[in-house]
Amino acid sequence: MxxxxxxxxxxxxxxxxxxxVTGCTTTGLGDPPPVTSGPVADExxxxxxxxxxxxxxxxMALDAVEELRDAGVLxxxxxxxxxxxxxxxxxxxxxxxxxxxxxxxxxxxxLGIFGGAMKEVxxxxxxxxx
Amino acid sequence: MNIEKLGRDLLAIARxxxxxxxxxxxxxxxxxxVDSIKTGVGTVKDLLGKDxxxxxxDAVDELVKRVSDRAKRVADSLx
Numbered sequence: 001m002x003x004x005x006x007x008x009x010x011x012x013x014x015x016x017x018x019x020x021v022t023g024c025t026t027t028g029l030g031d032p033p034p035v036t037s038g039p040v041a042d043e044x045x046x047x048x049x050x051x052x053x054x055x056x057x058x059x060m061a062l063d064a065v066e067e068l069r070d071a072g073v074l075x076x077x078x079x080x081x082x083x084x085x086x087x088x089x090x091x092x093x094x095x096x097x098x099x100x101x102x103x104x105x106x107x108x109x110x111l112g113i114f115g116g117a118m119k120e121v122x123x124x125x126x127x128x129x130x
Numbered sequence: 131m132n133i134e135k136l137g138r139d140l141l142a143i144a145r146x147x148x149x150x151x152x153x154x155x156x157x158x159x160x161x162x163x164v165d166s167i168k169t170g171v172g173t174v175k176d177l178l179g180k181d182x183x184x185x186x187x188d189a190v191d192e193l194v195k196r197v198s199d200r201a202k203r204v205a206d207s208l209x
Contacts, residue, residue: 052177052190055197056170062197062204063166067159069208076208085208092201099194 047107051099054111058095061118062088068125084121091117 065084068074075081091114098110173193180186 048183048186048190049178052186052193053174055190055194056173056177058201059173059193059197060166060170062200064163065204065208067163071159074208081208085205088201088205088208092198092205095194095201096198099190 043104047104050111051095054098054114055095058091058114058118061121065121074125080124083124087117087121087124091121 065074065088069076069081074084094110094114094117098107098114101107101110177186177189177193180189
């Protein structure tokens with residue numbers, strides 16, 4: 001077990017999922033972005049920027065997952081590996097659905113699904129969920 | 131919260147600890163993660179700096195497509 005790297009990767013992963021990103025309008029991947037009360041155009045621009053921010057953070061989280069896989073912490077084909085794979089697919093589907101959402105309610109709901117899936121990944125890696 | 135600074139702080143801790151426990155290869159992996167965070171923060175800053183809605187749309191669409199394609203590959207690698 002590569003405990004040192006495992007601990008570091010977990011800390012990085014938790015930051016990516018839970019922490020706000022510098023200069024971002026969202027409150028972190030785990031929460032949907034706030035809906036502003038401004039004009040529709042402003043709302044859509046804010047939403048678009050938030051989707052970009054979430055996608056960038058998802059990209060970083062995928063880096064962490066790949067490092068954990070390469071370090072042998074996540075074993076392909078194992079129950080945990082398969083669970084993480086399914087959750088990544090769920091998060092991916094929600095991200096794309098949020099990007100294509102035509103209402104703010106759907107947009108927020110899809111980002112909620114995305115955040116929930118990524119939290120589950122984090123918990124699986126930390127061993128809180130089997 | 132400044133995620134880039136946190137990444138740097140985490141790396142500083144890792145650098146300090148690595149010689150003590152002989153984990154150079156793990157430090158390299160940790161450094162790759164910090165590089166990933168730096169790149170991600172740069173991407174976000176670039177997106178937030180776009181003034182033109184059309185430019186922003188194109189950049190976000192391209193980013194989401196790239197990340198979505200990658201997510202599928204990473205998921206496949208874990209099955």
